[in-house]
Amino acid sequence: MTLPQLGNDAARRLFLDRHGLLQTGGGPGKGADLAGVIGDLGFVQVDSVNTFARAHDLILWARRGQYRSPALDSLLAKDRAVFEHWTHDAAVIPMDQFPHWRHRFDRDAAWLHSRWSEWRREGFLQQIDEVRRHVQDHGHCTSRDVGKDEAKGSGGWWDWHPSKTALEYLWRTGECSVVRRDGFRKVYDLTERVIPPDVLKARTDEQETIDWACNSALDKLGFGTSGELAAFWALATPAEAKSWCAAALARGEIIEIEVLGHDGAPRRSFTRPGVLEQARALPDASSRVRILSPFDPALRDRKRAERLFGFHYRIEIFVPEAQRKYGYYVFPVMEGTQMIGRIDMKADRSTGALNVTGFWPEPGVKWGKGRQSRLEAELDRAKRLGGCDRVEMTDGWLRQ
Structure with a gap:
């Protein structure tokens, strides 16, 4: 049987729309608005590296330009609208999802007892x-x-x-x-x-959590394989997600499609009925150039990012300096639905300068005055998030 196909352009627009990156986001970036952004994404990974801005701050700023880090601190420490725990890594997660993590606690207890005794x-x-x-x-x-x-x-x-x-x-x-x-x-x-007490006393059984994890992962991704659904929250095992997909497919709750990669290669995935039509009706992406976190939820699955966008990205923290192709921690740069390069920049808060030391356009990306102007506009916005008052480009920063 021939499966319905989702073209690469429509797949990118759908995927970025579900990740809050298709259009320029508005909103204050704090309080209920910020909680809504996190709820739409599902979670936001927390990371310590702060050469320019911490990963979680950059993820949220990319979607709400007015966001500043104290707003997330308030959601966690004062409003108790989010809690911090583990998905594939440390993350802030909407508070109403806490009951599902009780099953994660139980699973992790035995695993950590064994592994940490060795590690x-x-x-x-x-x-x-x-x-x-x-x-x-x-x-x-x-x-x-x-x-x-x-x-x-x-x-x-x-x-x-x-x-x-x-x-x-x-x-x-x-x-x-x-x-x-x-x-x-x-x-x-x-x-x-x-x-909060009302959240603390709430309970779900294990199957409810598996159903919730797979359903919500599919809705937040737009489409995905059973393995990608399992990996989203890391609450359901690959085998549990595969069984859920088979049952949901039999009930007609999901359909199987082919999603075309950047090279035209098809990949079988699941989606909701009607999503193909929704994807094709989405507007064109904003032309804004965006600087993204290396841990942005749209890019954290490196294999999916390469398949969908043709963007091969790896952090070179543990690569010897002489063997690095780029800086050890460079930021992906997106324009519309295309990954156009990666940028090496650091905030020198002692001088107030955001120093750009390197920008590498992706193969096939033509660099002209228009893109230069849009990148400079994004850097001008970014300097404030990094606690700087100006941008300085070092000699030879553009690595054609």
Whole structure:
């Protein structure tokens, strides 16, 4: 049987529309408006790298130009409209989804117990009870407040002292929750002191969570394979998502289509009935040039980004400098529905300058005065997010 096809242009527009990037976004970028953006995306990945702006701030700013980081802090720490936990990585997630994470807590408990016993320094299991008592007795605490007499690691990001590992374990398994971030350091308390009571008492069974995870992932992506639905939240396993797709297909709740990649190659995917017509009716994309986070939800699945946009992107943090093709942490740049390049820029907050040291147009992208002007307009907007008052382009910044 011949499957309906979704052309590459329509697929890009649908995908970017579902990710809030098809048109220039309006709105204040705070309060209920910001909570709505996060709800539409599903979650926003949190990351510590701050050469220009942290990943979560850049993700939200790309959709709401008035957004500034204190607005997200308020949603988490004051409004309790979001909570912080794990999808494929640390993320802020709408608060009403918390009941579904209880199943994640249970699954992670056994997995972390086994894996962290191998990957982390010895002794964290023995510290769990003591750390739990410390949080219960003292309330808000950070990893600096526990294990004060333990030797601090020197082996990199994940070389935690045992009590810090125990504190993270209590968070990942649901006993503790993140109250707020001080700088980028997580502040924890017992979950019952953080999560609103009506959310805390809500329960779902495991099948309800699988149904919700697959349904919501498909709606937020627009189309996807069963594996992509499983990976969206990392709440359903690949096998569970595959079974859900088969059952939903039999009920007529979803249909199977072919989505054409940038090279014309088809890929079988699932979508909702009527979505093909909706995709073809979408308006053209805004001509704005956008600087995106390397962890933007539209690009975080690197294989999908390459298949859909022809954009091969990898972060070169762990690549020796002599072997790097680009800077170690460069930002993807989009115009309309096309990825047009990547930019290396850093905020020097001591001088107030946003320094652009390199821009690499994608193969086949012609660089002219129009694109130059649109990139400069985006940099002028971006400087304020980075805490700068001017943009400085170094000699040779355009790497044709």
